Amino acid sequence: xxxxxxxxxxxxxxxxxxxxxxxxxxxxxxxxxxxxxxxxxxxxxxxxxxxxxxxxxxxxxxxxxxxxxxxxxxxxxxxxxxxxxxxxxxxxxxxxxxxxxxxxxxxxxxxxxxxxxxxxxxxxxxxxxxxxxxxxxxxxxxxxxxxxxxxxxxxxxxxxxxxxxxxxxxxxxxxxxxxxxxxxxxxxxxxxxxxxxxxxxxxxxxxxxxxxxxxxxxxxxxxxxxxxxxxxxxxxxxxxxxxxxxxxxxxxxxxxxxxxxxxxxxxxxxxxxxxxxxxxxxxxxxxxxxxxxxxxxxxxxxxxxxxxxx
Ligand code: ZN
Numbered sequence: 001x002x003x004x005x006x007x008x009x010x011x012x013x014x015x016x017x018x019x020x021x022x023x024x025x026x027x028x029x030x031x032x033x034x035x036x037x038x039x040x041x042x043x044x045x046x047x048x049x050x051x052x053x054x055x056x057x058x059x060x061x062x063x064x065x066x067x068x069x070x071x072x073x074x075x076x077x078x079x080x081x082x083x084x085x086x087x088x089x090x091x092x093x094x095x096x097x098x099x100x101x102x103x104x105x106x107x108x109x110x111x112x113x114x115x116x117x118x119x120x121x122x123x124x125x126x127x128x129x130x131x132x133x134x135x136x137x138x139x140x141x142x143x144x145x146x147x148x149x150x151x152x153x154x155x156x157x158x159x160x161x162x163x164x165x166x167x168x169x170x171x172x173x174x175x176x177x178x179x180x181x182x183x184x185x186x187x188x189x190x191x192x193x194x195x196x197x198x199x200x201x202x203x204x205x206x207x208x209x210x211x212x213x214x215x216x217x218x219x220x221x222x223x224x225x226x227x228x229x230x231x232x233x234x235x236x237x238x239x240x241x242x243x244x245x246x247x248x249x250x251x252x253x254x255x256x257x258x259x260x261x262x263x264x265x266x267x268x269x270x271x272x273x274x275x276x277x278x279x280x281x282x283x284x285x286x287x288x289x290x291x292x293x294x295x296x297x298x299x300x301x302x303x304x305x306x307x308x309x310x
Contacts, residue, residue: 003053004280005070005289007060009085010046012036015200018089020179024121025085025285036086039287040267040308042079043186048287060289072264072292078111080310081246082186083269083287085120085179092174093205094129094153094194097187098215099168106211107189112168115184116241116248118306119162120271123177128158131220132171140218144209149194154220163227163240169217181271183241183248183308191215245310252304261294263309268297275301 009027017035021027027037038046042061050058055067064071064079074080097113098106117128131154134140143152153171158178166172171193174180191208198204229238235257238250251257253275259266267289274283277299282288290297299305 002278002294003291004277005053005055005063005291006051006280007040007048007287007289008051009037009039009285009287010041010048012038012046015198015205016088016090016092016176018087020087020089020121021085024087024179026283027285033089035088036084037285038082038084039269039285040081040083040289041186043082043188045188070265070291074264074310078186080186081267081308082184083267083308084182084184085285086174086182088174088176088178090176091196093192093196094149094171094173095190095192096171096212096216097166097168097191098189098211102168102215103187103189106214110189111185111187113185113187113189114168114243114245115166115182116243117164117166117174117180117182118240118248118250118271119158119160119164119178119180121160121179122158126158126175126177127155128164128175128178129153129155129173130164130166130170131222132216132218133220135219137218140216141213144193144213147194165223165241165243167217167223167243169215170220170223171216181269181306183246183306185245240306246308247310248306248308250304250306251299253299253301255300255302257299259297259299259307261290261297264292265309266290266294267308269306269308271304271306273301273303275299275303 014035017033047059099112103112191212234255236252240248269287
């Protein structure tokens with residue numbers, strides 16, 4: 001049976017969050033400090049519910065456990081991906097994530113975290129932190145130990161449409177005035193290096209300097225794959241990322257797109273505009289899962305979507 005699984009977002013209030021997710025997507029937010037909408041997640045800290053159909057009210061983790069045939073029999077205890085919209089009103093902490101091997105040993109068997117960002121919108125003059133400037137491990141430890149952040153951090157200007165890959169071991173931080181979509185491995189293991197001395201609720205958030213210094217790659221090697229856009233009749237297709245954990249593409253649909261779904265599953269997130277997938281109406285902020293064996297999806301309307309699959 002060809003079925004479309006619509007996921008409901010889980011919102012996260014954050015010390016650095018704002019109301020941009022409402023302004024941009026029209027979401028009803030839990031508060032004016034909402035930093036993230038987890039739009040495709042089976043993580044225990046935010047497990048998306050299925051909005052309609054025969055699985056209405058069940059969670060994505062339940063679906064992964066009980067109906068693996070919908071995912072083409074893909075292996076693994078947990079659903080492998082996590083997709084978020086992120087609105088940073090303030091700066092996020094400077095952080096780094098471990099790889100699978102390190103997380104397995106040091107984070108209770110969790111996954112590592114490879115992530116990537118596609119910038120949806122940002123303020124004039126916005127920037128982002130990706131990578132660092134220490135040349136050796138000694139320099140790295142010294143710069144972190146003495147909090148020489150200005151010398152240490154690689155700050156880059158950003159514009160809507162920019163794309164960044166953040167492999168494990170990459171120092172990074174999203175900064176204020178940025179709205180983006182993040183596609184990542186299903187993991188929440190974060191090692192925080194610096195939090196600007198913030199005291200949310202009267203006390204600082206925990207730092208994890210020892211683990212961070214263990215996992216930071218030195219020297220930093222830039223890992224942006226080239227993105228490539230193909231102009232077709234009715235739509236543009238941009239290839240964003242292929243890493244061992246996921247493939248990400250963007251489509252700008254002007255009139256219509258026939259999208260072939262031959263993967264174990266396909267996540268389809270609407271980042272702008274509105275339209276329909278095989279008659280199911282969609283608009284910006286929506287996230288659908290097309291299961292294994294779906295075949296060709298006919299997408300119509302004037303909209304931009306980001307797709308992700310393993
Ligand atoms: Zn991160």
